[in-house]
Amino acid sequence: MTDFTTADLLISSPVAEDATPALPTPARAVLAAAQLAPRLLAQAALTDETGGFPTQEMHWLHEAGLLTAVLPTSLGGVGLGETAATLPLLQALYHIGRGNLAVGRLWEGHVNALLLLRRFGSPAQVARAAADARAGHLFGVWNTENPAEGVHLEAVLNTAGRYRLRGAKTFASGAGHISRPVLTGALPKQEGWQLVLLHADQQPPVLDRSFWRPLGMRATASFRADLTGLEVGPEDLVGQPNDYYLAPWFGGGAARFAAVQLGGAAAVLDETRRFLRRLGRTDDPYQRQRLGELLALHETGQLWLRGAAEHAALPATAPLEAWPAARQAATAAYSNGFRSVTEDICLQTLRLAERCVGARGLLQPEPFERLHRDLTHYLRQPAPDAALAESGRFALASDKPAYQLWQG
16 A cells, blocks of 8 residues: 555666666655565564564664654655655555554654654754664653653752753653653643653663553553653753644644554454465355455545545644644544544454454464454553544534535
């Protein structure tokens, strides 16, 4: 499921010695992700252990240029983070997800952090982050916390703009491996909610590995990370207080993890087909019917993914004032709808696939067993009902006919 023009595909072909090499394009990132997917799938069982981390796989992403892909070409990327490249970005996420959902989750977090830095960071911060990504540093976003022990920024006496952190993040994916997490914390005196870029290789948090005893997604190393005592300076503060609340950069990003989840559902579909073909059960009319339903679900997901590229694309760096409020609302609503429909597609995919493979397919070391656990766990994103209700609220607030709703 990749869309390449002839010109794009020619980029991967040898060029004559006297020809001018073509610049890299977002299509090359999609192709790299698609080519990596089988390798990731073959490797997945080796890292599927609690507290594991796909070190080799992330190295493959680095070699393929995917750690820098969302950066502009001027900073060593291929422009995968530009508004016009939203479809290739979602397609690349889909392909990594169909290879390994844990890797997809980690790469989506890496992409998310770099896009937030581009959106809210200073030119100097963006340049440093780009250099770090080119060097192979992994980025991520650590936002979830227990309110009773949430992260606070406490001013360091006699040091302007310097803060000491107190508190912890939970579900800190990649903890112990990600060296550049973007995290959120409360400023003193109720001054707001601040984004912070932490150099975790220089100031490592204290990790509670016992926190992470999951059903699936074992290899994401999503530990509890205690940040108490770490210090950050003005150069580590990203954007202005409460930029976090500017919709829809956080909520609108749900389209990206939905694309990864659709990739996981595609892997379930493909594994179900492989299993039935191996056992010679392809002539059973009920199996054929279920496969037809699975294929319809997959194609429905592809239509929503394309719709998200059209209706839920986020501006890379354009001023917020240049983006109409109606467009922002439509983007958030479509992203929430895509997320909700994806959850339903994935759950239905798992239900039908279970019936296809039966108890035998759920036994280790069948790949289906791990795929089922990983996708089930990854689908448990926060506030699913609220996300769908927000789409409904958007629809109720508009007088437009349904076919024009997304034309903010």
